[in-house]
Amino acid sequence: MLICPLCGKSLIIDGKSYICENRHCFDLARQGYVNLLPVQNKHSLHPGDTKEMLTARRRFLETGKYSPICKEVKETAKMFCKTENPKILDVGCGEGYYTRALADSFENSHTIGIDIAKDGVKMACSRGKDISWIVATASLLPVENSSVDIVTAMFSLFMDGEYSRVLKKGGVAIEVNAATEHLIEMKEIIYDEVFPQNKKPVEHDEKLFKRVYSEKHSFKFYVNNEELKDLLYMTPHLNRIKEENKSRLLKFEELELTAAFWVSADMRL
């Protein structure tokens, strides 16, 4: 399923390296991931989420507070996947929480988790060696054409061209995005003003995809002070807010929050 990011030829595993017929060679790291992000596609020294964000996200997701999101995405994958042993690609997998859950939803899946943040992929390796963990960019997926049954973008970016290229005909792209009310109680504390928004799932190229499902979900959950801090640190809000507003939030010993999200599925035509 994997292709060389330099020449596009198939990669085969040879001992502890992936190698293509043009002898481009990519070594497996000690943790078990492979870096398929060529330097020319790396637009900063440490692209993607920071180690601090990833560590906070790992701790928060491990509390199970977002398990209803996980359940919805797993059910959507089961609903639209036509095979019991799918090839799954989770793009922007971060530290791998949803990737692991998706792989576990099927008896016998072949799952790949891709992220541009090397620290995320390194961390994700601890979620299992049965998943292929890859450092790569969503804009140049090192994955063969028409080879994948399910592509997921969990709170991550969606690339019409690349996702449609790697999906089989009839395969499904599943996307989860925050809805308007997501963490609204937290936003009201950390921002001086919360502007009204109406977040909806983005429509994709109708020559490539047909929307087969789009549903908004929400639930309430409680966080303690440490979980609240992790929640703040795992999101981009942290870099946008004033220090005094951050302190105001972190004074809460407990807070009830709303999780609101859209799950959409688009079938590859």
Ligand SMILES: C[S@@+](CC[C@H](N)C(=O)[O-])C[C@H]1O[C@@H](n2cnc3c(N)ncnc32)[C@H](O)[C@@H]1O
């Ligand atoms: C909001 S996080 C979501 C992570 C994970 N899906 C989750 O929900 O826990 C978005 C992820 O996309 C990754 N990312 C950003 N740009 C990317 C790109 N061009 N290619 C691949 N991953 C990217 C970030 O490093 C980050 O891990």
